[in-house]
Amino acid sequence: MKSIFISRHGGPEVIQFDEQPDPKPSYREVIVSIRATAINRLDTYVRAGVRGQRRNFPPPLILGGDASGIVVELGKNASKVNLNQRVLINPRITCGLCEFCSQKEDDLCQNFHMLGSTRNGSHAEYISIPESNVYPINSNIQFDTAATLPTTYLPVWNMLMRKTNLHSNETVLVLSSSAGVGTAAVEVSKKIIGAKVIATTSSDEKASKTLELGADHVINYTNEDIHKRVLELTNGRGVDVVVDHVGAEFFETAYKSLRPGGRYGICGVTSGYKTNLQMGTLFARQLGIHGVFMGSKKDMEQIVEKLNDGTIQPTIHQVFKLEQAQLAHKIMEERTFFGKLILTN
Ligand SMILES: [Zn+2]
Numbered sequence: 001m002k003s004i005f006i007s008r009h010g011g012p013e014v015i016q017f018d019e020q021p022d023p024k025p026s027y028r029e030v031i032v033s034i035r036a037t038a039i040n041r042l043d044t045y046v047r048a049g050v051r052g053q054r055r056n057f058p059p060p061l062i063l064g065g066d067a068s069g070i071v072v073e074l075g076k077n078a079s080k081v082n083l084n085q086r087v088l089i090n091p092r093i094t095c096g097l098c099e100f101c102s103q104k105e106d107d108l109c110q111n112f113h114m115l116g117s118t119r120n121g122s123h124a125e126y127i128s129i130p131e132s133n134v135y136p137i138n139s140n141i142q143f144d145t146a147a148t149l150p151t152t153y154l155p156v157w158n159m160l161m162r163k164t165n166l167h168s169n170e171t172v173l174v175l176s177s178s179a180g181v182g183t184a185a186v187e188v189s190k191k192i193i194g195a196k197v198i199a200t201t202s203s204d205e206k207a208s209k210t211l212e213l214g215a216d217h218v219i220n221y222t223n224e225d226i227h228k229r230v231l232e233l234t235n236g237r238g239v240d241v242v243v244d245h246v247g248a249e250f251f252e253t254a255y256k257s258l259r260p261g262g263r264y265g266i267c268g269v270t271s272g273y274k275t276n277l278q279m280g281t282l283f284a285r286q287l288g289i290h291g292v293f294m295g296s297k298k299d300m301e302q303i304v305e306k307l308n309d310g311t312i313q314p315t316i317h318q319v320f321k322l323e324q325a326q327l328a329h330k331i332m333e334e335r336t337f338f339g340k341l342i343l344t345n
Contacts, residue, residue: 003124004325004343007060009049012329017322020062023120023128025075030131032087035143036319037067037122039328039341040151040180041270046117047329053117063325064116064123064343065091068137068146078131087134088146088304089122090154091115092294096132107158107296123325125345132297135304146307148314148340152180153303154295155267156188159243161299163290164263168194170240173230173257177201177210177218178338181245181268183315189243190214191311198233200226200250209338213315226250230257238262248272260285267292315339 003020025031043063045051055061067089071081081087094101095111115121115129137146160166166189174185177199189195191214199215201207207218219229230239238259244251247269255264255278264287281287306312317339320328328341 001125002322002345003062004064004322005060005062005123006047007057009047009054012047012326012333015047015063015326015329016060017325020060020120020124023126025073025078025128027075027077028131029075029128030071030078030081030134031073032067032069032089032127032129032134033072034067034069034122034124034127034345036069036147036342036344037064037322038147038151038180039325039332039343040065041268041332042114042151043116043121044329044332062116062120062122062124064121065114066147066150067091067115067122067127068143069127071134072126075128075131081131081134081136085134086137086139086141086143088137088149088307089115089127089129090133090135090150090297090300091122092150092154093119093130093133094297104298105296107294107299123322123343135300137304138308141307144316144319144342144344145314147342148180148316149303149307149312150300151294152184152314152340153188153312154299155245155292156181156184156243157299157303158295159265159267159290159292160185160188160193160241161302163292164241164265164288166193166195166241171196171198171234172241172243173226173239173254174199174215174243175250175254176246177213177215178206179245179270180340181243183210183213183339185243185245186210186213186215187312187314192306195241198230198239206338221250226253227256234259241265244268246271248275251275255287258285258287261287263288263290265290265292317341319344
């Protein structure tokens with residue numbers, strides 16, 4: 001089958017487009033014919049071999065996690081999915097055996113695999129995947145749209161619906177609203193929870209797109225001070241919840257922008273891992289900090305439900321052919337995009 005893979009770490013030029021062996025399903029797996037697959041920051045880290053993603057070659061590794069397609073073959077013991085079913089693929093494969101998996105807290109499972117990172121991924125014509133990782137999508141849902149969801153909406157859902165429990169009468173600060181997690185956080189906060197949304201971004205063009213998505217206010221952090229502007233917009237009170245997927249760059253200013261008792265959610269550190277935490281204000285202002293990594297199978301079910309009923313309409317920046325993966329990686333690293341980058345078969 002045609003696939004996008006790497007045989008060594010490096011820049012976008014190490015990405016190869018060529019034949020790899022067709023996958024075979026094991027007992028509870030199914031083969032999905034991939035129709036669309038999204039690119040995430042993780043894919044660029046895996047390609048470059050940074051942030052804990054170094055691996056030994058050979059064998060080569062097929063990149064990619066998030067995807068959608070059609071079930072074309074069932075493993076011997078696969079019984080929950082039908083042939084020809086249109087599905088979305090959750091790229092996080094949990095063990096199903098640990099204390100967390102058995103209590104349906106599978107987002108806490110530490111014995112997990114990620115497609116395109118610890119096993120062959122979705123940037124290919126076919127993939128073999130446990131049947132518990134595929135979710136039926138309605139016939140009117142585009143494959144491109146479905147493929148955008150898991151890696152951006154799972155952490156957002158986990159963070160806003162569960163960990164920080166954002167309410168409709170509250171205000172959320174979404175950092176860097178142009179990336180996949182940012183647009184998903186604006187959408188979920190507004191359309192599903194109904195909260196007031198303050199977002200930050202880096203250009204006037206991105207600011208107007210963020211307002212179109214439903215944000216109430218947008219702060220252009222290249223010429224405005226985030227903390228000062230948040231206080232102005234909240235009458236000096238601060239926000240109830242922060243959604244951070246950026247890490248070091250904005251932590252201190254966003255953390256200061258929380259109201260007493262506010263909740264800080266973090267699900268990514270694209271700008272750096274380390275920061276200064278003022279522990280005095282942490283207890284004196286009774287703040288909560290919540291680390292979030294992807295989400296549970298239950299979260300995924302709820303997200304797909306909202307996709308199928310038309311509530312969730314993810315933002316896509318550009319759709320490429322599978323063989324254009326090098327170009328898509330370059331665009332992701334230039335950070336000039338707004339929404340998701342998709343590869344199609
Ligand atoms: Zn587990």
